[in-house]
Amino acid sequence: MLNAHLNFKLLEMCSKCGACFSICPSCVNLPGYDPRIVIKDILAGDWEKWLTSKSIWQCLECHHCLEICFQHYGFENAMTALRTIAAKRGIHPTQVKRGWDMFVKTSKLGDPALPARKKLGLPEPAKSGAEEFKKLYALLKEKKAKSGKTH
Amino acid sequence: MKDFAVFWGCTIQTRFPFIEKSTRLVLDEFKLPHRDIDGFTCCPEKSLINNIDHSLFVLTAARNVALADEHDCDIVSPCTGCVSNLATVKGELKYNPVEKNEVNSLLKEVGREFKGTAKLSHLVPFFHDVVGLQTIKQKMKKSFSGLKIALHYGCHMIRPSHALKNDDPLNPKKFDNIIRALGAESMNFPTKMMCCGQGLDRVDQHDLALFMARVKLKELKSLGADAMVLCCPSCFLQFDNNQYLMEKEGEKLGIPVIYFTELLGLGMGYSAEELGMNQHRSDCAPFIKKWEALLKKPDDEAIIENDLNTAGALG
Structure with a gap:
């Protein structure tokens, strides 16, 4: 399952390198956060246990690891792959689910604050593309159902 | 200069309309060809959407870029996340024609097409590269000389660099250059x-x-x-709002957090109230107070001039 998301050859190199460890803000600041262990487990086929871990959501997607990586790959790909599988199984933080629900329902993560806008003398906000977005999302789901793809 | 649509994003319009206020004042004051276009949705937010459904992430961002393509304008955004997400997808589709065709076959159903002609910029590199430091200096009525400013770039202003290509992703300079052009010191500090x-x-x-x-x-x-x-609403939320929450718990750190457009607005002569800075959760008053005191002091040149023209130690 992870094969679809990750390049194991590059990860093999990652497991021997770790150049990004000292630049990663989560590695430096959050005790116990160490993607090097996660990558070793992925290569050993023992990654299921990480799906329920808080660690995989502690990657801040700041792309520091990507930029310093000699392969332009980085930790973040491993973390994103695990998060995607976890989310598919419904194991994700409540706020991620709440954000997702609001997005697919309204096409946004919140509506413009109208009274505050008026007070500040701001113009009417531009129209949102919610209706068209919903149509597109329905088309995408239909297409996926036809092709049997799940992501 | 080509016309550009401002991509406000969800966070600014939902939580921080005063950031939209200062941005509009600054764009107008610089007479930049900006406009609002109908139909934008969430960029969408990467950590929430991409983790769950990559194809919806790509499709939504491609549709937003397609809108600007149709209007034959570029996109400039005061939100780092929005620019980074849109640029990431634009880059992905540029190098993946199969995926681009798939996206366009869906967009065609609603009468749109992703071409990827719209240039996507974050406001800070846009001011540095397109507006230019000289023009910024000319517009400033008041200098920030004597103030120590700690810049927080915001990861997604500059990364991922393969999509944004606007500054050194590990050692950026453009925001610093603007701060120095405004007369302030841009601090170097470990974090x-x-x-x-x-x-x-x-x-x-x-x-x-x-x-x-x-x-x-x-x-x-x-x-x-x-x-x-x-110049990122998410970072602003973290340092302004969360600092306020810490203060409520008895931990006062007292660092005013100022948006890039507010700083420009102050320099152009707008008051903190006009810019909506009184709506910050963490108090900006200590910064304004110190700045106003510095502005009242005669500058070094005036002191030398005065010494030369009046009776000094040599009579």
Whole structure:
């Protein structure tokens, strides 16, 4: 399952390198956060246990690891792959689910604050593309159902 | 200069309309050809949407870029996340014609087409590269000379560099150059390039988000920074709002957090109230007070001039 998301050859190199460890803000600041262990487990086929871990959501997607990586790959790909599988199984933080629900329902993560806008003398906000977005999302789901793809 | 649509994004319009206010004032004052276009949705937010459905992430961003393509205009955004997400997808589709065809076959159903002609810029590199430091200097009525400013770039202003291509992704310079052009000192400090950590708040790990905010704010307090300046609503939320929450719990760090457009607005002569800065959760007053005191002091040139023209020690 992870094969679809990750390049194991590059990860093999990652497991021997770790150049990004000292630049990663989560590695430096959050005790116990160490993607090097996660990558070793992925290569050993023992990654299921990480799906329920808080660690995989502690990657801040700041792309520091990507930029310093000699392969332009980085930790973040491993973390994103695990998060995607976890989310598919419904194991994700409540706020991620709440954000997702609001997005697919309204096409946004919140509506413009109208009274505050008026007070500040701001113009009417531009129209949102919610209706068209919903149509597109329905088309995408239909297409996926036809092709049997799940992501 | 080509016309550009401002991509406000969800966070600014939902939570921080005063950032839209200062941005509009600044864009008007610089007479930049900006406009609003109908039909934008969420960019969409990467950590929430991409983790669950990559194809919807790509399709939504491609549709937003397609709207600007149709209007034959570029996109400029005061939000780092929006620019980074849109640019990431634009880059992905540029190098993946199969995926681009798939996206366009869906967009065709609603009468749109992703071409990817619209240039996508974040406001800060846009001001540096397109408006230019000279023009910025000319517009400023008041200098920030004597103030120590701690810049927080915001990860997604400059990364991923393969999509944004606007500055050195590990050692950026453009924001610093603008701050120096405004007369202030842009501080160097160990955690300068450290991510704000707001992402942790979005995954139910609020305590760790506070922990990350504290690391940088404590350092700035010990170094005597007069303000933190940034241009990302997510980082703003982290340092302004979360700093306020810490203060409520009895931990006062006292670092005013100022948006890039507010700083420009102040320099152009707008008051903090006109810019809506009184709506920040963490108090900006100490910064304004110190700045106003510095403005009242005669500058070095005037002191020398005065000494030369009046009776000095040599009679």
